[in-house]
Amino acid sequence: KAGVTQTPRYLIKTRGQQVTLSCSPISGHRSVSWYQQTPGQGLQFLFEYFSETQRNKGNFPGRFSGRQFSNSRSEMNVSTLELGDSALYLCASSLDRAENTGELFFGEGSRLTVL
Amino acid sequence: KQEVTQIPAALSVPEGENLVLNCSFTDSAIYNLQWFRQDPGKGLTSLLLIQSSQREQTSGRLNASLDKSSGRSTLYIAASQPGDSATYLCAVRTKPGSARQLTFGSGTQLTVLP
Numbered sequence: 001k002a003g004v005t006q007t008p009r010y011l012i013k014t015r016g017q018q019v020t021l022s023c024s025p026i027s028g029h030r031s032v033s034w035y036q037q038t039p040g041q042g043l044q045f046l047f048e049y050f051s052e053t054q055r056n057k058g059n060f061p062g063r064f065s066g067r068q069f070s071n072s073r074s075e076m077n078v079s080t081l082e083l084g085d086s087a088l089y090l091c092a093s094s095l096d097r098a099e100n101t102g103e104l105f106f107g108e109g110s111r112l113t114v115l
Numbered sequence: 116k117q118e119v120t121q122i123p124a125a126l127s128v129p130e131g132e133n134l135v136l137n138c139s140f141t142d143s144a145i146y147n148l149q150w151f152r153q154d155p156g157k158g159l160t161s162l163l164l165i166q167s168s169q170r171e172q173t174s175g176r177l178n179a180s181l182d183k184s185s186g187r188s189t190l191y192i193a194a195s196q197p198g199d200s201a202t203y204l205c206a207v208r209t210k211p212g213s214a215r216q217l218t219f220g221s222g223t224q225l226t227v228l229p
Contacts, residue, residue: 004158033216043204045216056216090158104149104206104217106159 002027004093004107012113018079021110025072025093031102032074034066037088037109046089049074050096078112086114117142117209121220128195129228136190136223138205143183146208149217150179150190153202162203163190195227 005024013019025032034046045058049068066076072093078085088109094102118141128134138148147166151159163172163179165188171180178191188205202224206217 006158035217042221043206043217043219045218048216058216092159103161103164105161106151108158111156 004091004105006089006091006107006110008110009108010111010113012115013081014115015081015083017081018077019081019112020075020077021089021091021112023074023076023091023093023107025074025091026105029093029095029105030072031094031096032068032072033092033094033104034074034076035090035092036060037090038086043090046076081114083114086112088112117145117207117218119205119207119218119220121203121205121223123223124221125224125226127226127228130195130197132195132227133191133193134195134225136192136203136205136225138188138190138220140186140188140207140218142209143186144210145183146210148179148181148188148205148207150177150188151204151206153204153222159204192225195225197227197229199227200225 007022031050033048035043037043047066048056052068063079068074088111090106090109092104092106094104096102120139122137145167149164150162153159165172165181176193181188202222204222206219
């Protein structure tokens, strides 16, 4: 069974640009969550999607957005990039039949560098 | 607001030693707690998931315990190997009333010396 797949793995952007990251969850998983990991702040929750609906959002500015498609694949977008957006962006999927018991499985991440 | 703390931040042990990693959380109203492993530059690998109604979970040389009332979890690694070297993260899923998400600790960086 394939794991969580994230693309691209590495990318370099300049300030002011925008970026779109993609995540394909494990087959059958309907919940997709996004996390940002930086050396200073650690792992921070961005948002979660379930059946194409955002059902939870972390404390990030509106420049960070996401969506989920009918096949459960998800994308996140960051507009007007800032230097501080440089981070490893991790996607996680969960079966989540019951809302509170889902084990999260993470992808390898997308390493974004903003110059 | 849920806060998760992991002590120590770094640990270095000789191969073959048994070791314990600690995780504490401030809000005991949790659904579950999950331990992860992260190798440098990589994603997170799920090691063990403990539901709030459980006391411990075991997988191979790993054993995780949960004491919800005291807000503590431990990850026990038996007979450590150099391949166990990685950063270990614990994360808790807090019940509704706060954001429905995982709150992570900052991790323990483990080095197992051959």
